[in-house]
Amino acid sequence: GAGVSQSPSNKVTEKGKDVELRCDPISGHTALYWYRQSLGQGLEFLIYFQGNSAPDKSGLPSDRFSAERTGGSVSTLTIQRTQQEDSAVYLCATIAEPQGGEQFFGPGTRLTVL
Amino acid sequence: DQQVKQNSPSLSVQEGRISILNCDYTNSMFDYFLWYKKYPAEGPTFLISISSIKDKNEDGRFTVFLNKSAKHLSLHIVPSQPGDSAVYFCAALSGESNYQLIWGAGTKLIIKP
DSSP: OOSOEEEOSEEEEOTTOOEEEEEEOOTTOOEEEEEEEOTTOOEEEEEEEETTSOOBOTTOOSTTEEEEEGGGSOEEEEEOSOOGGGOEEEEEEEESSTTTOOOEEOOOEEEEEO | OOSEEOOOSEEEEETTSOEEEEEEEOOTTEEEEEEEEEOTTSOOEEEEEEETTOSEEEETTEEEEEETTTTEEEEEESSOOGGGOEEEEEEEEETTOSSOEEEOOOEEEEEEO
16 A cells, blocks of 8 residues: 555453554555554654664563564554553554654554553 | 643634644754644644754745744644644654654644634
8 A cells, every 4th residue: 555554443452451553564664663642642652663773662661562573564563461551542654764754654553441 | 751842732723814833842952843733543644844954944834933042833824724623743853863753742723614
């Protein structure tokens, strides 16, 4: 597709369960971000992938969160043992150039932890 | 500690009038600023940006002004149209990090017909 896609669009899960969120970037975009947006808040940086470099994981809120990017393309964000405070919209963005280029966002995954 | 602040959660403007969205920042290392627009159930889309070497950038109905001494920027939309109703995010890029944007909480703009 022409843009960034994310799946699922909505996910409702029970507290304690694991969830996996997927991001399909724009073909050829070398850098990929994951963000979290909680209600009424700005975008919170989670993790950044750039080519074959080690990812910047400095924004991951706890060790329950992990992400990987396979083959420099699709990325998955995994949240283990979900908590209610994990409820948010999780957004993926990619950029064509690694240095401060315009970020193209997917539509997000709305996660609700009951 | 919020480094990028959008103090107005919402703003209501009459169609055809000017909309002014404000953003303040605290980190003097920020040297590039962007505005994104977000519709419900969609990801943010890039609108306009400005480098710290400039004090104004214009693109059609959208103009961004930067006041470095006040650490303040604003987005002007004129004339405002119903399709401009959205949440607007201000984001900043630091010279220390060439990829990590710091985001404001957003301002919801409502254009009244």
